[in-house]
Amino acid sequence: MEIKKKPAIELPTSETLSVLDQNEPQNGIEVICRIRPKFVGENYVNYTIIDKRLDIYETNNDNEISNQKTFTFSQIYDQNSTQKNLHQEYVIPMIKDIFEKQKGGLVFTYGVTNSGKTYTIIGNQEAPGILPLTLQTLDKIKTAFLLNKTTIEIDGQVIKIGESPYDDYVLKEVNYTFQSFEIYNEEIYDLLANNKTKLQLKEIYDKKCYVKDAVEKEINTNQQFKDLLQKALTNRQMGETTLNNQSSRSHTIFKIQISFLYQQDQYTIQKKQTICIVDLAGSERTKKAETQGSQLTEACNINKSLLVLGKCLKQMRCQNESEQNNRIPFRECKLTRLLCEYFTEENKILMIVNVRLTGDDIEETLKVLHYGALSVNVNLLKSKIYDNTLSYNQRLQINQSQLVTNDSKQKKVPKRNAKEIIRRAKMLVQNTTQHMLFQQTIQDSFVKDLISTVKQQQARLKQFGGLDDELFYPPTLESDYRLQKSLDKIQSDKSRQASIDILEQDGSIQLSQVNNLQINNQNANFQEEIPQRKSYIYNEPIFYNEQNQEAINNENLQINQLKLSEIQEENQNINSIKEQTFNYYDEQEDLMNGLKQLDLEQIDEQSDDSKQQSKSHFINSNYNQENNINILNKSSNQVIQEHLINCSNQKHQQNHFDQATNTTPYDEMKKKLFGQLFEQELLKHQQEKDKFKQEVMQKLFDDDELQNLIEKENKEELMNLEDSAKKQQQRNIEKLISSNHKSDLKIINESDKEHDSSGEKINQQQKSPPKKKKQTKKKGKSRRR
Numbered sequence: 077m078e079i080k081k082k083p084a085i086e087l088p089t090s091e092t093l094s095v096l097d098q099n100e101p102q103n104g105i106e107v108i109c110r111i112r113p114k115f116v117g118e119n120y121v122n123y124t125i126i127d128k129r130l131d132i133y134e135t136n137n138d139n140e141i142s143n144q145k146t147f148t149f150s151q152i153y154d155q156n157s158t159q160k161n162l163h164q165e166y167v168i169p170m171i172k173d174i175f176e177k178q179k180g181g182l183v184f185t186y187g188v189t190n191s192g193k194t195y196t197i198i199g200n201q202e203a204p205g206i207l208p209l210t211l212q213t214l215d216k217i218k219t220a221f222l223l224n225k226t227t228i229e230i231d232g233q234v235i236k237i238g239e240s241p242y243d244d245y246v247l248k249e250v251n252y253t254f255q256s257f258e259i260y261n262e263e264i265y266d267l268l269a270n271n272k273t274k275l276q277l278k279e280i281y282d283k284k285c286y287v288k289d290a291v292e293k294e295i296n297t298n299q300q301f302k303d304l305l306q307k308a309l310t311n312r313q314m315g316e317t318t319l320n321n322q323s324s325r326s327h328t329i330f331k332i333q334i335s336f337l338y339q340q341d342q343y344t345i346q347k348k349q350t351i352c353i354v355d356l357a358g359s360e361r362t363k364k365a366e367t368q369g370s371q372l373t374e375a376c377n378i379n380k381s382l383l384v385l386g387k388c389l390k391q392m393r394c395q396n397e398s399e400q401n402n403r404i405p406f407r408e409c410k411l412t413r414l415l416c417e418y419f420t421e422e423n424k425i426l427m428i429v430n431v432r433l434t435g436d437d438i439e440e441t442l443k444v445l446h447y448g449a450l451s452v453n454v455n456l457l458k459s460k461i462y463d464n465t466l467s468y469n470q471r472l473q474i475n476q477s478q479l480v481t482n483d484s485k486q487k488k489v490p491k492r493n494a495k496e497i498i499r500r501a502k503m504l505v506q507n508t509t510q511h512m513l514f515q516q517t518i519q520d521s522f523v524k525d526l527i528s529t530v531k532q533q534q535a536r537l538k539q540f541g542g543l544d545d546e547l548f549y550p551p552t553l554e555s556d557y558r559l560q561k562s563l564d565k566i567q568s569d570k571s572r573q574a575s576i577d578i579l580e581q582d583g584s585i586q587l588s589q590v591n592n593l594q595i596n597n598q599n600a601n602f603q604e605e606i607p608q609r610k611s612y613i614y615n616e617p618i619f620y621n622e623q624n625q626e627a628i629n630n631e632n633l634q635i636n637q638l639k640l641s642e643i644q645e646e647n648q649n650i651n652s653i654k655e656q657t658f659n660y661y662d663e664q665e666d667l668m669n670g671l672k673q674l675d676l677e678q679i680d681e682q683s684d685d686s687k688q689q690s691k692s693h694f695i696n697s698n699y700n701q702e703n704n705i706n707i708l709n710k711s712s713n714q715v716i717q718e719h720l721i722n723c724s725n726q727k728h729q730q731n732h733f734d735q736a737t738n739t740t741p742y743d744e745m746k747k748k749l750f751g752q753l754f755e756q757e758l759l760k761h762q763q764e765k766d767k768f769k770q771e772v773m774q775k776l777f778d779d780d781e782l783q784n785l786i787e788k789e790n791k792e793e794l795m796n797l798e799d800s801a802k803k804q805q806q807r808n809i810e811k812l813i814s815s816n817h818k819s820d821l822k823i824i825n826e827s828d829k830e831h832d833s834s835g836e837k838i839n840q841q842q843k844s845p846p847k848k849k850k851q852t853k854k855k856g857k858s859r860r861r
């Protein structure tokens with residue numbers, strides 16, 4: 077295989093690298109430089125450290141400085157620095173942030189081979205490195221927590237423990253688990269497994285990756301941890317190069333997961349934070365390290381992933397905040413895929429640049445220093461890592477899974493993967509929609525029932541009173557009409573008698589005296605309400621002629637008899653109306669009872685009120701009719717007419733129509749009544765809906781049930797989805813082939829192979845399953861060859 081030589085890197089000038097203002101607060105990546113002690117026989121180049129600045133220079137024979145390179149870091153640790161210095165100043169604050177600010181942390185070393193990376197991370201018996209010191213610190217914190225202490229002081233720094241970020245929830249448990257993998261030749265191996273097998277990298281949402289089927293061990297004692305670390309180090313891929321007889325040939329990742337369990341009554345919230353410590357393999361020039369054969373392949377892979385890491389850092393550094401959605405090539409190798417979740421503001425990152433300043437390979441060291449210095453204070457990404465390579469389906473998956481996660485925050489959420497989350501969300505939506513439709517049907521039928529009830533009532537009202545709007549008032553027109561008829565008849569009788577008088581007594585009769593109708597002022601209340609229902613007064617006629625006395629008396633008697641029979645008839649009519657009205661009330665009461673069953677008590681109250689009103693109204697009118705037949709001589713036609721008009725106006729005003737609001741009392745009552753009905757019904761409906769939703773949520777998170785359901789119902793769907801994912805993969809490959817991105821092909825093909833994440837599957841379920849399942853693989857392989 078021919079390896080193209082890269083052109084030598086042109087080192088930046090000292091001005092360009094002294095970019096870091098020493099007083100500037102550091103919110104981004106912290107980069108510290110650690111210089112390894114000089115071993116016997118090694119020649120170190122000239123260098124000086126001034127605070128956070130490292131100057132590397134050459135001197136000529138006259139001791140003049142030339143070719144000076146300056147690099148500035150967050151901190152520089154010289155040859156005399158100890159493991160404890162570093163841990164105390166940078167790692168303990170990181171642990172403090174995990175407990176106090178719920179921030180995760182990433183520590184990684186970067187440097188050429190034999191520069192002290194492994195020493196910094198692991199150390200030795202006498203000088204344990206960052207990893208064992210971290211575990212010791214965590215152990216101390218847990219002990220303090222179990223002793224119910226709220227703070228602990230470690231190396232002069234106070235760490236608060238037991239604080240809860242959730243109101244009313246208290247921290248109940250703190251637990252640690254440990255995982256360890258190595259990435260060797262772009263394959264992931266579990267360092268805690270008994271048999272060395274390749275593991276797969278799986279992506280969930282938010283670009284978070286996890287190593288599928290990786291062993292995760294709980295750590296309860298320091299001894300447990302020591303045993304696990306020993307196992308991991310034994311399983312680690314080591315090799316001997318000319319530069320280091322114990323050289324790490326792989327990137328080793330140690331993950332300590334700290335899980336917090338918060339509790340309030342029966343509810344629990346589990347929150348996990350990770351501190352990830354990475355010992356990267358050394359960057360080295362293959363020629364210098366005299367690597368060949370399999371070691372050459374190793375070196376190529378190591379250099380490639382370090383190159384990708386450098387590219388990611390460079391991209392992050394180049395883009396400002398508004399451009400954060402630009403592509404950062406995290407997906408180009410497994411190392412960056414695994415680490416990318418830490419490059420967000422929710423985490424702290426510490427990069428340790430390890431250097432040995434030996435003159436013979438200073439060029440390589442200068443490159444490392446260059447990249448390290450440029451990474452100082454690089455802004456971390458906003459909470460989500462976006463990547464243009466992330467498919468639409470995967471983003472969709474992120475959104476959906478986050479929706480469900482938010483919804484279920486208050487409950488203890490069982491461990492689940494994205495596939496399950498999406499299925500649950502789908503089920504929830506489906507069930508809720510069905511329920512809504514069901515509820516809509518109920519609501520519709522309720523409205524229909526109500527309308528038919530109202531129509532029924534109106535029909536009955538028409539039967540009794542003929543007025544649609546007088547639901548709560550007695551029908552009055554019928555009786556009014558009959559009274560008026562009787563009155564007219566009596567009037568005509570009186571006119572007839574007057575005519576007789578005129579004929580018999582030469583017209584000497586005074587017409588004004590036979591105008592017998594008068595409104596009885598004593599009955600003002602009654603008359604104002606229903607003016608048609610007038611009581612009438614009959615004046616005894618004056619006799620002018622003795623001879624006609626008998627005839628007149630007879631006539632008078634007849635009139636009286638007539639009057640009496642009219643009154644009797646009227647009384648009968650009124651009684652029958654009264655009876656009908658009370659029947660109507662009974663019926664109305666039945667109707668009201670019917671409505672009452674719909675839980676509508678308001679109707680009943682209104683009905684009772686109006687019934688009471690109407691009953692008293694009838695009692696009054698009846699009393700007036702029977703007891704107020706007086707004969708008065710005072711009024712005239714004009715007075716009567718004026719009064720009638722007045723009363724009529726009053727009736728118009730009072731009798732059920734409000735001109736200001738343009739409504740009748742019935743309208744008002746109807747509005748109020750049905751408003752209440754609907755309000756009540758909607759409230760009931762809402763409550764039912766909430767209850768139903770709760771039940772659905774309950775079921776949704778009942779894992780066993782759901783699992784069964786998912787397995788039974790979605791087996792076929794799953795297969796389709798898998799096929800679709802592969803089809804998608806094939807399309808990607810074809811696209812790449814056509815655009816001749818041969819170098820990228822291998823990377824993407826392999827990463828796609830692993831990225832059969834459920835997000836893609838979800839969208840593809842709408843498409844038909846692809847048939848060329850095997851062909852896809854073949855094509856990928858042949859391209860790689």
Ligand SMILES: Nc1ncnc2c1ncn2[C@@H]1O[C@H](COP(=O)(O)OP(=O)(O)OP(=O)(O)O)[C@@H](O)[C@H]1O
Pocket residue numbers: 111112113187188189190191192193194195196320322323324325356357358359430
């Ligand atoms: N600060 C230090 N103090 C004392 N010894 C050190 C220090 N740093 C490194 N060493 C020693 O230097 C040697 C090389 O260190 P180490 O193995 O950590 O290098 P490395 O960068 O991990 O190399 P590689 O990338 O090849 O694995 C080891 O023997 C280690 O003990």
